[in-house]
Amino acid sequence: MSFLKKLTQKQLFLPIFSMILVMLINMIYDISKGYAFYNFFTISINNGILYGRLIDILNRGSEAAILAIGMTLVVSASAGTDISVGSVMALSGGVCCVLLAGPGNVNVSEFAMPMWIGILAGILVAGLCGAFNGFLVAGLKIQPMVATLILFSAGRAIGLLLCNSMIIYVNNDAFKVFGGYCWIFPTPVLIAAACILITALVLKFTALGTYVQAVGINKDAARISGYKSSAIIFLCFVICGLFAGIAGIVATSRIYSADTNNIGVNLEMDAILAVALGGNSLGGGKFRLSGSIIGAYTIQAITTTLYALGVSSSQAPVFKAIIVILIVAVQSPAVKAYFARRSAAKQAALSAGKGVQA
Amino acid sequence: MEDNVVLTMRGITMTFPGVKALDKVDFTLRKGEIHALMGENGAGKSTLIKCLTGVNDFEAGEIHVAGIEGPIRNRNTLDAQKKGISTVYQEINLCPNLSVAENLFIGREPRTKLGTINRREMVVRARKLMEDLKLPVDVTTNLEEYSLALQQMIAIARAVDMDCKVLILDEPTSSLDDSEVEKLFTLMRELRAKGVGIVFVTHFLEQVYAVCDRITVLRNGTLVGEYPIAELPRVKLIAAMMGKDFDDLAAIKPEGGVHIGTEDLIDAKGLSHAGKIKPFDLELKRGEVIGLTGLLGSGRSELARAIYGADKAQTGTLKVKGQEVRIKHPIDAMNLGMGMLPDDRKAEGIIGDLSVRENIILAMQAKRGILKLIPMKEQEEIADKFIKLLQIKTASRETPIKQLSGGNQQKVIIGRWLATDPDFLILDEPTRGIDIGTKTEIQKLVIQLAQQGKGLIFISSEIEEMLRTCNRMAVLRDGEKVGELSGDITQEQVMKTIAGGDKK
Numbered sequence: 001m002s003f004l005k006k007l008t009q010k011q012l013f014l015p016i017f018s019m020i021l022v023m024l025i026n027m028i029y030d031i032s033k034g035y036a037f038y039n040f041f042t043i044s045i046n047n048g049i050l051y052g053r054l055i056d057i058l059n060r061g062s063e064a065a066i067l068a069i070g071m072t073l074v075v076s077a078s079a080g081t082d083i084s085v086g087s088v089m090a091l092s093g094g095v096c097c098v099l100l101a102g103p104g105n106v107n108v109s110e111f112a113m114p115m116w117i118g119i120l121a122g123i124l125v126a127g128l129c130g131a132f133n134g135f136l137v138a139g140l141k142i143q144p145m146v147a148t149l150i151l152f153s154a155g156r157a158i159g160l161l162l163c164n165s166m167i168i169y170v171n172n173d174a175f176k177v178f179g180g181y182c183w184i185f186p187t188p189v190l191i192a193a194a195c196i197l198i199t200a201l202v203l204k205f206t207a208l209g210t211y212v213q214a215v216g217i218n219k220d221a222a223r224i225s226g227y228k229s230s231a232i233i234f235l236c237f238v239i240c241g242l243f244a245g246i247a248g249i250v251a252t253s254r255i256y257s258a259d260t261n262n263i264g265v266n267l268e269m270d271a272i273l274a275v276a277l278g279g280n281s282l283g284g285g286k287f288r289l290s291g292s293i294i295g296a297y298t299i300q301a302i303t304t305t306l307y308a309l310g311v312s313s314s315q316a317p318v319f320k321a322i323i324v325i326l327i328v329a330v331q332s333p334a335v336k337a338y339f340a341r342r343s344a345a346k347q348a349a350l351s352a353g354k355g356v357q358a
Numbered sequence: 359m360e361d362n363v364v365l366t367m368r369g370i371t372m373t374f375p376g377v378k379a380l381d382k383v384d385f386t387l388r389k390g391e392i393h394a395l396m397g398e399n400g401a402g403k404s405t406l407i408k409c410l411t412g413v414n415d416f417e418a419g420e421i422h423v424a425g426i427e428g429p430i431r432n433r434n435t436l437d438a439q440k441k442g443i444s445t446v447y448q449e450i451n452l453c454p455n456l457s458v459a460e461n462l463f464i465g466r467e468p469r470t471k472l473g474t475i476n477r478r479e480m481v482v483r484a485r486k487l488m489e490d491l492k493l494p495v496d497v498t499t500n501l502e503e504y505s506l507a508l509q510q511m512i513a514i515a516r517a518v519d520m521d522c523k524v525l526i527l528d529e530p531t532s533s534l535d536d537s538e539v540e541k542l543f544t545l546m547r548e549l550r551a552k553g554v555g556i557v558f559v560t561h562f563l564e565q566v567y568a569v570c571d572r573i574t575v576l577r578n579g580t581l582v583g584e585y586p587i588a589e590l591p592r593v594k595l596i597a598a599m600m601g602k603d604f605d606d607l608a609a610i611k612p613e614g615g616v617h618i619g620t621e622d623l624i625d626a627k628g629l630s631h632a633g634k635i636k637p638f639d640l641e642l643k644r645g646e647v648i649g650l651t652g653l654l655g656s657g658r659s660e661l662a663r664a665i666y667g668a669d670k671a672q673t674g675t676l677k678v679k680g681q682e683v684r685i686k687h688p689i690d691a692m693n694l695g696m697g698m699l700p701d702d703r704k705a706e707g708i709i710g711d712l713s714v715r716e717n718i719i720l721a722m723q724a725k726r727g728i729l730k731l732i733p734m735k736e737q738e739e740i741a742d743k744f745i746k747l748l749q750i751k752t753a754s755r756e757t758p759i760k761q762l763s764g765g766n767q768q769k770v771i772i773g774r775w776l777a778t779d780p781d782f783l784i785l786d787e788p789t790r791g792i793d794i795g796t797k798t799e800i801q802k803l804v805i806q807l808a809q810q811g812k813g814l815i816f817i818s819s820e821i822e823e824m825l826r827t828c829n830r831m832a833v834l835r836d837g838e839k840v841g842e843l844s845g846d847i848t849q850e851q852v853m854k855t856i857a858g859g860d861k862k
Contacts, residue, residue: 207723207731213712214720220706224668224698225774226689226724286711 014279014330015294022301026053029309049181053304055189061300062188063089063247063264066195067271068292070130070240072280076216077229077236078137079284080144081272085244087155088129089264092245093252094159096122097168100175107169115174122252123245129155130241134234152268159260169257179254188250195246196293203289212236216284270299273324362389363424364523364555365443370409370419379405380416383581385574387524387555389424392546394566394587395559397576398599398654398819403559406576407526411438411445424523444517445526450509452516454502459484461501462516487519491548507538511545518549525549526557531565543569561655562836563592563857577601592857599653600821600853618829619644621679623782623813626665628674635660637674638839640832642782642813647804649828650817652856657837658817659701662784665815666698667691678782692725695781699771699788701817703764707771710760714752715741717759717770722777744773749799765792772800783807784815789823801827821849 023040030039043052067085074082099121102112111118129151136147178187203209214222215229222229244264251263276282277298278291302323306316329335365387372380380402387393397403408414410421412432420429423441432438435445452461459481460467468479484497493511501509510530517525527546531539546556546569558570566573566587573590575582575598582598590598624642629635635657642648650658664671667685676683678694685691688698700706709717718741719732726732732740741755748769752762759767768788775783785804789797804827808814818824824831830844833855841855 205731207726207728210712210716210720210723210731211728214709214716217709217711218705221700221709222720224688224700224706225721226687226692228687228689 012279012288012291012294015277015291015298018277019294019298019301022298022305026305026308029305045184048184050184050186053308055186057297057301057304058189058192059186060304061297062186062192063251063267064270064274064299065192065293065296066243066247066250067267068274068278068296069195069199069289070236070243071268071271071275072278072287072289072292073212073236074144074240075272075275075280075282076284076287077212077233078144079216079282080137081268081275081282082130082133082148082237082240083145083268083272084129084133084148084151084155085240085247085271086264086267086269087152087159088126088241088244089248089251089267090258090260090262091129091155091159091162092122092126092248093263094122094162094168094258094260095125096249096252097170097258098162100170100172101168105168106166107171109171111170111172111175115172119178119249122249123242126245126248127238127242130238130244131234133241134237137237138230138233156260159258163258163260167257167259171256175253176256177253178250179252179256188254191246191250195243196289199289213286217286270296273299363387364389365410365424366420366422367406367410368420368422370406370416370421372405372409372414372416378579380409380579382419383576383579384584385581386584387557388572389555390550390553391571392550392556392558392569394570394573395557395576396566396573396595396599397582401576401599402579403576404528405579407445407528407557407559410524411435411443411526439520439522442521442523443526444520444522444524445528446510446513446517446530447528450506450513452501452509452513454509455500457498458488458495458501458504458512459497461512462487462497462519464516466520487515491515491518491545493545505538507534507541510534511542514545514549518552518554522554524555524557526559528559529561530558531560531562539565561653563595566595567592575599593854596653596853596857600819618646619811622677623679624665625677625680626674627676629661629664629671629676630673631660631664631669632672634669634837635664636838640665640839642815644781644811644813645808646830647808647814647816647828649824649831650815650834651821651824651831651852652834654819656834656856657839658834659786660837661832661834661839662698662786662815662817665691666696666784668698668700689724692721692778692780696784697721697775697778697780697782698784699768699775699786701786701790703767703771703790708759708767711758713756714745714750714759714762714770715755718744718773718777721774725778740777744770744777747776748773748803765796768792768800769796772803780812782813782815784817786817787819788816789818789820797823821852825849825852 026040027037031037040053043050043055045051071082071085074080096118099113100111100115100118101108105112133148133151136142136150137144178191180187182190211227211232214225214227215232219229248264252258272282274296275292277295278288278293280287280291302320303316306319307313311319363386367383367385369382369384370380371382383402383406385406395403395406405414409416410432412434421431423430423443426441430441432441432443453464462484463480467475468483470476481497488495488497493508493515495504495508495512501512504512514525530542534542549556558566560566570587572584572586573595574584575595577599621644622641623644624640626638626640628637628639630637638661640648640661650661652658660669663669665676667688667690670686676685683694685694709720715737719737722740723732738755744750745752745755750766750769750773752766759770762770772788788800792800801823804814804816816824816827825847830842831847831852832839833841833843833852835856835858840858843851843855
């Protein structure tokens with residue numbers, strides 16, 4: 001009993017639990033269809049690339065996982081969310097493709113300039129967007145939700161404007177790599193892994209984590225102890241923007257075109273949800289990066305599972321919403337307090353019962 | 359109930375979670391008197407008033423109002439108004455875009471036979487009311503056209519017209535200038551002559567003596583006493599508010615044996631922060647402990663905060679170790695060797711969700727910068743060192759600080775600053791809410807630090823504590839540094855300076 005209680009109080013309990021739940025549903029489904037129970041976990045090499053449902057989830061979940069890194073920092077430091085990341089992804093892809101295709105071209109197979117310049121420019125523009133958000137939040141003290149609402153609506157529109165409202169194709173194998181395969185591995189998985197690894201190392205070997213959490217938990221106390229909370233919040237938004245840029249390049253490369261209207265749509269919600277699913281409070285403060293990452297892949301696993309169960313893509317959000325409501329409700333203070341009261345009552349009843357026996 | 363008494367409160371008791379806000383408080387208000395309700399912040403003045411007006415629900419005690427049988431218990435302010443108890447606050451709760459007459463009769467407009475508002479009668483009655491109270495107001499003009507003071511008086515007029523027997527004025531003069539205050543007093547005297555009982559809550563001592571007949575003093579939620587104004591001179595009032603029985607005080611001499619250096623550690627000239635602390639000068643040498651004293655809200659914390667950059671100084675110059683410096687942010691002060699333990703531990707001290715270890719290394723890490731993480735092993739050593747040195751009672755160094763008791767949290771914050779090895783340390787109420795044993799430890803620590811050649815500013819509400827630890831005391835009143843005491847300081851001297859003996 002006490003072991004179970006301890007386990008459920010661990011921050012990573014919820015994300016891992018949700019993940020396992022999704023896997024179980026998959027296994028039951030597989031068995032009912034007459035497949036082997038381990039079908040979900042099967043990984044094979046077809047046509048020289050890794051293949052399997054697990055690989056698919058890891059691959060498709062890459063963008064959300066990359067976004068979740070930056071979102072975790074923003075949520076922790078500012079107690080708010082950056083809802084512009086999906087839109088910034090589209091802008092970043094747009095900038096990259098416009099530069100690579102050259103002015104006026106809509107369908108090219110040759111680069112107009114070295115590929116790395118286009119990609120770097122896309123990521124940098126996204127970083128600038130993050131800086132803009134950070135300035136509004138940390139400098140002008142605008143609520144994060146409101147501040148990022150500006151680029152939420154404007155980012156995509158600027159992208160459309162750059163692309164002259166057209167879909168710009170960059171039909172070049174070198175560019176397709178980032179959304180395709182690198183040897184047998186899906187490249188997005190590798191990019192996501194690299195982003196996660198770098199952030200984890202930065203958190204381990206610098207004091208970034210302490211800075212962000214101190215500011216997020218108690219801004220005033222952090223200030224008195226020598227932390228410049230505005231600078232930290234600004235930094236987090238910039239980092240969040242840069243990761244949105246990277247995710248944007250990956251998403252663009254997948255379809256080797258700047259489809260500004262469709263890239264990253266609703267992904268900000270997945271990123272925010274990933275943070276919450278990871279057991280991190282959206283009220284800011286203490287955070288766990290690993291939780292957010294697991295959260296991101298859990299969301300993708302839910303989506304993939306729903307598709308596998310035959311739910312159409314237009315109905316999937318309904319089921320996703322139900323799952324999200326459940327998970328968020330379990331985390332809410334009201335529900336937690338309810339269960340705490342119940343277990344306390346049970347304990348009281350138990351000890352009273354013992355008293356009678358004795 | 360006696361004939362001339364309009365309100366009695368007996369044995370009012372009220373508890374907030376964990377704190378007894380009021381403990382068997384009595385209060386009596388007579389017809390036609392202005393009665394000051396005095397006490398430091400947190401003494402229970404507003405709580406008592408809220409119990410009377412129905413904002414708070416008290417647990418025990420009785421309230422009687424003249425003309426009503428049996429004890430009353432108001433459910434809300436409207437209920438209280440019906441029983442003749444009205445309150446006018448510092449902020450005016452009227453509608454600036456309506457005329458004076460409309461404001462006077464909001465919610466109780468005179469009606470015609472058809473049920474529409476009878477404007478003509480409303481204006482006539484409003485004019486009569488203004489004339490009675492001698493207020494120079496055109497009742498058809500919008501309220502916003504008039505000064506804050508007049509608006510406040512109109513609010514009072516409205517309260518009075520609703521057949522009020524008890525009028526509560528809660529800090530009504532805070533946003534008024536001297537001439538406006540005088541006008542308000544004239545109105546208050548007018549009302550007194552009409553037989554209204556007025557409860558006057560203020561923290562301006564002069565005003566109490568200018569207009570009041572009687573004073574009731576509260577301290578820490580208990581009644582200290584009720585006094586006719588003539589029997590309670592300023593110094594005794596201060597003593598009553600602070601809880602010092604003036605006559606019994608034995609002077610405590612500060613500890614000797616502290617070697618005061620020659621180097622000026624801090625030399626502030628004309629530092630100020632608008633609305634918080636007026637320009638002040640302060641010097642501090644190595645090995646010196648300066649006490650800042652004054653009533654709560656007198657600017658003693660604000661003075662220290664202006665030096666440290668917690669509230670950036672807007673004027674003046676600051677020299678640290680002889681060098682002129684500009685402090686824009688606490689980190690600048692820290693890099694000059696300063697540290698500050700703020701008075702509000704919860705709001706500005708602890709980082710609740712972080713562990714004891716993380717809280718201890720917090721300031722040290724800030725000084726090193728974001729790129730130079732203190733290695734975990736070193737962090738643990740530092741945390742263990744201060745847990746041992748300050749005898750912090752915690753389950754482990756990884757326990758979140760919010761799970762510790764207040765005194766132990768305070769020790770962690772002290773440890774946080776000692777870890778940075780500051781030359782100059784500000785301790786703002788380091789012993790508030792802490793048990794006696796820990797208090798003494800902290801006082802000893804202050805003297806030890808001074809002996810090591812550090813300079814300290816020590817702020818406390820307890821004068822004895824400061825007399826025991828400080829070499830010198832600076833006295834503050836109403837946001838201004840009004841004096842400095844050194845040598846053999848006595849409690850009597852301190853209180854006289856706080857009370858402003860020069861004025862009365």
